[in-house]
Each structure stands twice: as structure tokens, then as C-alpha cells.
Amino acid sequence: MDGGVNKKPGVTSSQVAGHAGVSQSAVSRTFTPGASISSKTRQKVLASAKELGYRPNAIARSLITNRSRIIAVVMAYLENLFYPDVLEELGRALAAENYHLLLFTGFMDRDSDPVFDQLMQYRVDGIILASTSLSSELSEECATAGIPVVLFNRTTERDAVSSVTTRNREGGKRIADFLVAGGHKSFGYIAGLENSSTNRDRQQGFIEGLAAHGITDVVIETGNYSRIDAETAARKMLSRPDRPEALFVANDHMAVAVMDVARYEFGLNIPQDLSLVGYDDVGPARWTSYGITSMSQPLKRMVEATVDILMDQIASGDIEAEHRILNGDLVVRTSARLPSSGIVERDGQQIYRPRES
Amino acid sequence: MDGGVNKKPGVTSSQVAGHAGVSQSAVSRTFTPGASISSKTRQKVLASAKELGYRPNAIARSLITNRSRIIAVVMAYLENLFYPDVLEELGRALAAENYHLLLFTGFMDRDSDPVFDQLMQYRVDGIILASTSLSSELSEECATAGIPVVLFNRTTERDAVSSVTTRNREGGKRIADFLVAGGHKSFGYIAGLENSSTNRDRQQGFIEGLAAHGITDVVIETGNYSRIDAETAARKMLSRPDRPEALFVANDHMAVAVMDVARYEFGLNIPQDLSLVGYDDVGPARWTSYGITSMSQPLKRMVEATVDILMDQIASGDIEAEHRILNGDLVVRTSARLPSSGIVERDGQQIYRPRES
DNA sequence: GTTCATATTGCATACGTATGCAAATTTGTA
DNA sequence: TACAAATTTGCATACGTATGCAATATGAAC
Numbered sequence: 001m002d003g004g005v006n007k008k009p010g011v012t013s014s015q016v017a018g019h020a021g022v023s024q025s026a027v028s029r030t031f032t033p034g035a036s037i038s039s040k041t042r043q044k045v046l047a048s049a050k051e052l053g054y055r056p057n058a059i060a061r062s063l064i065t066n067r068s069r070i071i072a073v074v075m076a077y078l079e080n081l082f083y084p085d086v087l088e089e090l091g092r093a094l095a096a097e098n099y100h101l102l103l104f105t106g107f108m109d110r111d112s113d114p115v116f117d118q119l120m121q122y123r124v125d126g127i128i129l130a131s132t133s134l135s136s137e138l139s140e141e142c143a144t145a146g147i148p149v150v151l152f153n154r155t156t157e158r159d160a161v162s163s164v165t166t167r168n169r170e171g172g173k174r175i176a177d178f179l180v181a182g183g184h185k186s187f188g189y190i191a192g193l194e195n196s197s198t199n200r201d202r203q204q205g206f207i208e209g210l211a212a213h214g215i216t217d218v219v220i221e222t223g224n225y226s227r228i229d230a231e232t233a234a235r236k237m238l239s240r241p242d243r244p245e246a247l248f249v250a251n252d253h254m255a256v257a258v259m260d261v262a263r264y265e266f267g268l269n270i271p272q273d274l275s276l277v278g279y280d281d282v283g284p285a286r287w288t289s290y291g292i293t294s295m296s297q298p299l300k301r302m303v304e305a306t307v308d309i310l311m312d313q314i315a316s317g318d319i320e321a322e323h324r325i326l327n328g329d330l331v332v333r334t335s336a337r338l339p340s341s342g343i344v345e346r347d348g349q350q351i352y353r354p355r356e357s
Numbered sequence: 358m359d360g361g362v363n364k365k366p367g368v369t370s371s372q373v374a375g376h377a378g379v380s381q382s383a384v385s386r387t388f389t390p391g392a393s394i395s396s397k398t399r400q401k402v403l404a405s406a407k408e409l410g411y412r413p414n415a416i417a418r419s420l421i422t423n424r425s426r427i428i429a430v431v432m433a434y435l436e437n438l439f440y441p442d443v444l445e446e447l448g449r450a451l452a453a454e455n456y457h458l459l460l461f462t463g464f465m466d467r468d469s470d471p472v473f474d475q476l477m478q479y480r481v482d483g484i485i486l487a488s489t490s491l492s493s494e495l496s497e498e499c500a501t502a503g504i505p506v507v508l509f510n511r512t513t514e515r516d517a518v519s520s521v522t523t524r525n526r527e528g529g530k531r532i533a534d535f536l537v538a539g540g541h542k543s544f545g546y547i548a549g550l551e552n553s554s555t556n557r558d559r560q561q562g563f564i565e566g567l568a569a570h571g572i573t574d575v576v577i578e579t580g581n582y583s584r585i586d587a588e589t590a591a592r593k594m595l596s597r598p599d600r601p602e603a604l605f606v607a608n609d610h611m612a613v614a615v616m617d618v619a620r621y622e623f624g625l626n627i628p629q630d631l632s633l634v635g636y637d638d639v640g641p642a643r644w645t646s647y648g649i650t651s652m653s654q655p656l657k658r659m660v661e662a663t664v665d666i667l668m669d670q671i672a673s674g675d676i677e678a679e680h681r682i683l684n685g686d687l688v689v690r691t692s693a694r695l696p697s698s699g700i701v702e703r704d705g706q707q708i709y710r711p712r713e714s
Numbered sequence: 715g716t717t718c719a720t721a722t723t724g725c726a727t728a729c730g731t732a733t734g735c736a737a738a739t740t741t742g743t744a
Numbered sequence: 745t746a747c748a749a750a751t752t753t754g755c756a757t758a759c760g761t762a763t764g765c766a767a768t769a770t771g772a773a774c
Contacts, residue, residue, distance in 0.1 A: 007423055007424070007502065007674070008502050008503050009423055009729085009730085010502060012729095012730055012731085013730065013731065014730075014731095022753085022754085023754045024730090024731080024754085025732075025733080026752090026753065027731095028731060028732055029732085029733095031731095032731095032732070032733090035732090036751060036753085037752075037753090038740090038753090041752080041753085053498065055474065055477050056478055056730090056731080057420075057478065057729095057731070058479045058480070059416055059420050060420050060729075060730035060731040060732090060759090062416045062731095063420055063729090063731075063759050063760065063761090064731050064733080064758080064759055065733095066759080068416060070459075077445060078435075078444060078445045079441075079640075081438070083441075084435040084436075084440075084444075087435060087444075087460075087462065088435045088462050088463045089463060090463070091461065091463035091464075092462075092463030092464070095463065095464070100459060100475065101459065101460045101461075102427075102457060102459055102460075103430075103448060103458045104448065104452070104458075105449075105458075106450075107448075107449070107452070117412065118415075118452075118457065120412050121414065121415040122415045122416065123367070123414060123415070123416050141410070144365065145364065145365050146364040146365050147364060256644060256646075259646070260645035263645070264645045287613065287614075287617055288618075288620070288621045289613075289616070289617055289620070289646045290646065314364075367760095370760065379723085379724085380723070380724045380725080381760090381762095382724060382761090383724075384761090385762055385763085386722090386762085386763095388761095389761095389762070392762090392763090393721060393722055393723085394722075394723090395721080395722060395769095395770095398723085413761080414760055414761070416759095416760080416761095417729090417759075417760035417761045417762090418761055418762075420728095420731090420760085420761075420762095421728080421729055421760085421761050421762045421763080423729080717773085717774085718772090718773085718774105719770100719772085719773100720769100720772100721769080721770070721771090722768080722769070723766105723768070723769085724765105724767090726763105726764095726765095727763090728761100728762090728763090729759105729760105729762090730759105732758090732759090733756105733758090734755105734756095734757090734758105735754105735755090735756095736755090737752105737753085737754090738751105738753070738754095739750100739753085740749100740750080740752080741748100741749085741750070741751080742748090742749080742750090743746105743748085743749100744745105744748105
């Protein structure tokens with residue numbers, strides 16, 4: 001243990017009790033919502049608390065109540081610009097429920113076991129996992145301990161863990177439809193991480209959507225959801241003699257990089273020479289220099305759903321897996337050639353929504 | 358309080374003690390670094406702990422030791438892409454010291470008093486403030502409580518709170534020198550927040566730097582460190598009949614927006630018609646579509662310094678204010694016309710470093 | 715084997731708070 | 745005013761862990 005013993009313990013509820021001339025349990029009841037305390041006693045306690053600078057000790061309270069009011073959020077990295085937005089929204093939504101966000105980020109190896117040990121030691125009330133997974137034994141442990149877990153923007157093959165996602169497969173298919181309707185004849189896909197559910201579903205949807213139009217020849221490279229790897233993948237794909245004229249990139253974080261490579265290294269005009277569609281609809285996709293047509297993820301609603309599941313499960317003690325699947329929209333901007341129909345205006349945005357849907 | 362009582366308390370050290378045939382205090386000593394425990398007893402305890410699935414209760418330990426090993430990080434928003442990078446790096450650096458990051462974010466009004474009450478209730482071991490300030494009475498409370506506070510990328514007029522910043526004033530001056538040396542004759546500055554130390558210093562440096570070259574006529578608009586407001590400020594500034602030909606924008610987050618407005622709404626070529634320099638050197642400044650010449654903030658070193666101060670003060674109990682001021686470099690890219698000399702190659706980047714420095 | 719210094723162990727206690735429960739007080743109604 | 749019901753209060757205790765301290769065990773030197 002470190003040396004420093006200079007952190008002062010703080011004013012205790014016993015000190016407030018003595019000052020107010022009541023018992024320690026009256027002080028506690030004053031600060032416990034719903035507990036029985038008379039107005040007169042409450043005022044005395046609050047006055048003393050204020051005078052003494054009392055702040056209840058959440059650590060002690062957590063020990064007694066078996067409720068830390070801490071939610072662990074695990075995000076291996078924040079580089080993908082989707083996740084900072086999610087994090088900010090989570091901070092807001094959790095604070096509104098009087099929960100606090102213990103963040104685990106900045107670990108590169110994606111192995112979350114050491115992280116998991118730490119958060120379990122803190123007896124967190126719930127866990128939100130983004131961009132990382134949970135082994136089945138750790139999942140079991142959470143179930144046994146009665147701690148709700150929600151996967152954010154991710155699923156597992158087992159349905160045992162709650163999740164909030166969007167219809168990535170339908171999204172991929174919608175993009176395929178859009179590009180085909182735009183008259184494109186050759187197609188490429190720059191993949192995310194091969195072991196990620198979001199990538200698998202987006203890829204599958206895209207491939208199936210193209211196949212439904214009789215197209216089976218799709219060029220695929222992997223970008224690992226990383227800017228550097230996406231640049232490499234783009235260079236490889238755009239160097240082919242049979243270069244595809246329409247690209248679906250698995251997320252906007254990579255799409256931005258791919259567009260830079262296409263324009264500045266290959267001198268391609270977007271969308272005249274190459275159409276490009278991303279996924280997530282994060283900040284830079286919307287910036288004028290990029291204007292990426294992108295499948296949106298309704299971030300606020302996803303966060304709402306996540307916090308909703310957590311709060312319900314914490315309150316009820318029933319932590320059976322629950323899955324919320326939300327719809328996004330294909331937001332049309334300037335990065336891809338347009339179909340002749342199916343584009344509607346919605347909330348000040350152009351949306352691709354063909355007639356059959 | 359919520360209903361749910363279904364969160365299981367977890368295996369206790371007393372249960373491990375019973376299983377291993379030793380006392381509870383032997384179990385505790387096994388898990389306390391540096392405590393006296395024989396090899397034989399340690400093995401017995403570890404075996405039992407593993408078999409029972411014991412995880413020490415960090416909450417209970419925090420109460421006893423008066424050490425939560427939690428550091429509160431307060432960042433009002435993550436929209437400015439500098440801060441997600443900082444956050445990720447902080448997560449990494451704190452985890453390396455076996456501290457944990459309690460994040461407060463997503464509050465728009467910048468009033469951190471409710472946030473402060475919450476974090477103090479959790480008896481955090483230290484506080485890092487980015488993009489927000491601390492009133493003098495709260496600062497006093499931390500000093501009295503022996504809790505170290507570090508302002509990240511910010512200072513206050515009082516020197517009472519530790520801080521880690523870069524030389525914003527010298528940065529602004531360097532930018533002025535650079536733009537003057539590039540042959541520019543008229544200048545503008547798009548400010549951040551008027552009450553922020555970083556903005557004040559950058560602006561002051563820029564103004565003084567220009568004045569040293571006999572230039573006193575600088576057009577100023579305020580962007581409030583917000584993309585929307587920066588766009589508005591850019592439109593206003595670029596609509597002037599006496600439009601400046603060189604712009605310093607207080608941070609890259611805004612510079613990206615300003616560049617989009619200049620190019621796509623005013624049809625200006627960068628840097629032929631308008632030179633543009635930003636600050637922070639965050640991700641998008643480096644992207645090829647932008648290529649913003651920008652004063653870099655050495656983010657990793659800043660985080661290191663921050664964590665260094667915190668760890669020292671926690672360990673020693675001496676929380677007298679300490680100030681670390683780091684140097685950045687003016688990283689030259691494609692957004693501004695170049696001077697004829699002073700540009701050197703450093704670590705694969707072009708740096709503006711005139712002879713006198 | 716004895717002595718001395720050091721390491722180890724378990725007991726008892728404390729940390730600051732919430733809560734069960736019995737006693738005391740207050741409130742509402744006839 | 746009396747009585748029943750509801751509210752309030754303080755006492756005693758527990759939560760899970762670390763630690764001071766006295767008792768015991770161990771290791772090294774003679």
C-alpha cells in the first residue's frame with residue numbers, strides 16, 4: 001500500500017448526529033430517500049450537515065446496501081468516433097438515474113479478463129460492454145451474482161447476455177439495394193473485425209442483398225475497424241485492375257480513411273469514379289469534406305434502451321437476457337451515386353427508403 | 358431505494374478462511390501486498406479462494422483503508438476529439454497504477470457542483486478536471502480533505518490547484534510568426550470560449566505575436582469551442598469585404614468546421630485563397646482531406662504528467678499545487694501557405710521552428 | 715540445546731452507514 | 745378524552761475488510 005495517510009476521512013453521520021442532538025440513525029434516515037423522518041428532525045439534521053460540511057459516504061453505504069450505484073462501462077478504445085458519442089450519452093443517461101460510470105478503456109489486447117476482475121471487485125451494479133465480449137464462464141458468474149450485463153452494439157451466438165443492437169444485416173442489405181439501384185455493376189466490401197458480430201452481420205446482409213440481384217462477385221478486404229488497416233485495405237482494393245466502382249465500408253471510422261486514399265492517392269472523384277457508403281453515421285461522415293452516405297445507428301435510442309434494460313433488471317432482480325434491436329436509416333449524402341427513386345426527406349435528412357419497405 | 362435484493366453479496370474472506378482452515382485476517386493478509394504471510398498459508402488461502410471464486414470486495418477495503426483507488430475524471434463533453442484521446446490514455450495510465458476511472462461527462466451546463474458532490478461522496482483518491490473548473494470553495498474543500506486535484510489543459514488565475522498545460526501563449530505567438538513569415542497581410546482569429554484559460558492564452562499569444570510584427574488589426578469572432586458556433590463565426594468572418602487571408606482557429610475541432618465553410622460555402626481554395634491554422638493536432642487535422650497545420654499538444658506526455666502529479670501527491674500526502682507546462686510543436690501540413698525557411702523534419706513530421714528559438 | 719531476533723498468526727476492533735425492531739410519540743377518529 | 749393506528753426514534757447489529765497488538769512459531773547464531 002502507498003504511504004499517504006493524509007486523506008482526511010470526512011465528516012461522519014455520527015458527528016452530524018451529535019451536532020443536531022439526534023441519533024446517528026436519524027441522520028441516516030434523513031439522507032435515505034423514502035425513510036421515515038419528521039420534518040423537524042430533518043431540518044435540524046440538514047442544518048448541522050450543512051454547517052459541518054457533511055457528505056454521505058457512498059462507499060460505506062454501498063457496503064451496507066449491497067448497491068454501489070456504479071455501472072462499469074467497458075470500451076477497449078475510443079478511436080472509433082462512434083464510441084465517444086455513446087460514452088457521453090451514457091454518462092448523461094446514467095447520471096439521470098443517479099448511477100455512476102466506471103470506465104475501463106485503453107487496453108489494446110481486447111482481453112477483458114483483468115478488467116473484469118477489477119470491475120467485479122468494485123461490486124458494480126451493472127456492466128455495459130461495447131467493443132468487447134464476455135466469455136461464457138464470466139457471463140455465468142454475472143448471472144450467479146445477479147449482475148445485469150448489456151452488450152452494446154454487439155451480440156454473441158449465445159443469447160444468454162442481454163444486448164442492444166441495430167439490424168446490421170438488414171442495413172447491409174439496404175446498402176446493397178441502394179448501390180444496385182444506383183446503377184453500379186461491381187462491388188467491394190471493406191470489412192471490420194472478422195470476429196465481430198456487427199461485421200459479420202453487415203457483410204452477410206451486403207452479400208445476400210447483392211446476391212438477390214444476381215451479383216455474386218464481391219471483392220473483400222479487411223480493415224479491422226482501424227484507420228491504418230483500412231487505408232491498407234483500400235490501397236489493395238483500388239489497385240486491382242478490376243477495381244469495384246461501389247464500396248461498402250464496415251464503419252465510418254474506416255470510410256473516412258478509405259475516401260482519403262481514393263481521392264488523394266488514386267485521384268478518384270467521389271462519387272463519379274467511385275461510390276462509397278459507410279455505417280454508423282458518426283460526426284465526420286456528416287462533415288462537408290466527406291459527406292458520406294451512411295447507415296445511421298440511432299445512438300440516443302440505443303443508449304436509452306441499454307440503460308432501460310439495466311435499470312429494469314437492477315430493480316426487479318430478474319436478469320434474464322433481453323434483446324433490443326433498433327432500426328437505423330440509410331442517410332444519403334454525396335459519397336455515392338444515387339438511384340432514380342426511393343429517396344425521401346425525413347427530419348431534414350435524405351433517407352433511402354424504397355417502395356417495398 | 359430500488360427493490361431488487363437479488364444481487365448476491367459474493368464470497369467473503371471469512372468463507373475462504375473457513376475453507377482454508379486459517380483466520381480471516383490470514384486471508385486478508387494474503388491479498389494485501391507487503392503483508393506478512395507464510396508461503397504455506399498463502400498457498401492454502403489462494404487454493405481456497407480459487408475454488409470458491411473469491412474476489413476481494415474493493416468497497417469494503419476502501420472503507421477500511423480510506424483509499425478507494427478511484428480517480429474521478431470530469432469532462433463535460435467528448436465532442437472535441439482531443440478529449441476521447443485523452444480519456445483513452447488516462448484509462449491506460451491509471452490502470453497501470455491500479456487506479457480506476459470514474460467518469461463524469463455529458464453535462465451541458467458546465468456547472469460541476471452536482472458532479473462534485475457525487476464524486477466526493479465516493480471518496481475518490483484524486484480528481485482530474487478537463488474542460489471544467491473548480492470554484493475556490495470546492496478547491497478549499499479538496500485541500501482540507503487531502504484530495505489532489507489536477508486541471509488538465511487548463512489553468513486558473515489562482516495557482517492553488519495543480520495543472521498540466523502547454524504553452525498556449527507561446528503557441529499563439531508561434532502561429533503568428535509562422536503566418537507572418539508565410540507572407541500573409543491580414544489576419545483573423547476564431548476564438549474558443551471567452552472564459553477559458555486556453556483560449557485567453559492562445560488569443561493573447563497570437564495578438565502579441567502579430568503586434569511584434571507591427572500588425573494590430575486582427576478580426577476576431579467567437580466559436581465557443583463548438584462546431585455550430587464555429588461555422589457561424591466563419592461565415593461572419595469570411596463575409597467581410599476585408600476578409601483576412603490567414604486564420605488562426607482556437608482548436609482543431611472548430612478548424613475542421615471552418616475549413617468546410619470556407620471551401621464549400623465560399624468556394625475558397627486552401628491555402629491559396631485562405632490559410633488556416635488550428636490547435637491540438639487531433640485526429641481529423643491529420644486526415645488528408647483536411648491536412649491542418651496545427652500546434653500540437655503532446656497528449657501522452659500531458660497524461661503522464663497528470664498521473665505523475667496525482668500519484669506523487671496521493672503517496673506523499675503533500676498536495677501543494679504543482680504546475681507542469683509542456684511544449685508542443687507547430688506541425689506543418691497543407692492548410693497554410695509556407696514561409697521560405699524555418700521548417701524542419703522531426704519524427705516524420707514537418708515542424709515550424711525558426712532559427713531564433 | 716539455548717537464546718535472541720524476526721516472522722507469522724489469530725483476536726478484537728474499527729471503518730461509516732443502513733436497517734430490524736421495540737419503545738416512544740404523534741395523529742386521527744369516535 | 746380515550747383509543748387505535750400510524751409515524752418516529754434510538755439501540756443494537758451487521759456489512760466485509762484491514763490492522764494493532766500480544767502470543768506463538770521459526771530461523772540463525774552460539
